Amino acid sequence: AxxxxxxxxxxxVVEKEDVTLDCVxxxxxxxxxxxxxxxxxxxELVFLIRRNSFDEQNEISxxxxxxxxxxTSSFNFTITASQVxxxxxxxxxxxxFHNTDKLIFGTGTRLQVFx
Amino acid sequence: xxxxxxxxxxxxxxxxxxxxxxxKPISGHNSLFWYRQTMMRGLELLIYFNNNVPIDDSxxxxxxxxxxxxxxxxxxxxxQPSEPxxxxxxxxxxxxDWTDYEQYFGPGTRLTVT
Numbered sequence: 716a717x718x719x720x721x722x723x724x725x726x727x728v729v730e731k732e733d734v735t736l737d738c739v740x741x742x743x744x745x746x747x748x749x750x751x752x753x754x755x756x757x758x759e760l761v762f763l764i765r766r767n768s769f770d771e772q773n774e775i776s777x778x779x780x781x782x783x784x785x786x787t788s789s790f791n792f793t794i795t796a797s798q799v800x801x802x803x804x805x806x807x808x809x810x811x812f813h814n815t816d817k818l819i820f821g822t823g824t825r826l827q828v829f830x
Numbered sequence: 831x832x833x834x835x836x837x838x839x840x841x842x843x844x845x846x847x848x849x850x851x852x853x854k855p856i857s858g859h860n861s862l863f864w865y866r867q868t869m870m871r872g873l874e875l876l877i878y879f880n881n882n883v884p885i886d887d888s889x890x891x892x893x894x895x896x897x898x899x900x901x902x903x904x905x906x907x908x909x910q911p912s913e914p915x916x917x918x919x920x921x922x923x924x925x926x927d928w929t930d931y932e933q934y935f936g937p938g939t940r941l942t943v944t
Contacts, residue, residue, distance in 0.1 A: 752935075758940075760938075762934060762935075817875055817886065820872060
């Protein structure tokens with residue numbers, strides 16, 4: 716089965732706190748891609764990162780960092796020193812290499828950052 | 831560079847009416863996707879095209895839904911007749927060639943069927 720689980724439905728933090736959004740995936744493919752998208756209150760979906768299954772290096776982009784661990788089938792997303800503008804719904808997605816071009820989305824985690 | 835363009839941004843229609851949603855993908859992108867987002871079902875892939883050809887329409891809910899891509903720069907999603915349960919946000923996304931896999935989403939069309 717191909718599946719993405721985001722167990723955290725909603726997270727609330729106060730500005731400047733660090734927050735980690737969890738993503739656990741299931742796939743039988745040995746080659747696959749993982750993604751994170753952000754959906755702010757305005758509604759559009761913004762691409763954040765893509766990671767392929769051969770690259771387990773963690774990635775940092777400013778206040779954002781991603782931890783990919785194949786051993787636990789997880790691709791977690793951490794925001795350091797959160798800001799109010801980080802408030803959004805964040806989606807993790809999986810694209811198994813041999814399963815056409817379909818993206819399999821998780822149900823999303825709503826992050827609210829309070830001032 | 832222009833992103834994915836969708837029109838209209840909002841559509842309110844009465845049950846039974848025909849609805850047409852439009853999408854212009856990013857120039858040069860070969861794949862185009864239609865998604866639907868609702869609170870109950872989250873993000874669902876309805877159909878996708880590669881080089882203007884429909885590849886997988888297994889997500890299309892029923893025969894009332896149809897999608898076309900007459901050329902590389904335009905696609906439509908049509909609902910006829912519309913029903914209240916079709917109310918959702920419909921997203922169009924496009925993706926570059928097969929060597930690159932991010933999908934870039936349009937702003938969405940919020941459809942309300944009364």
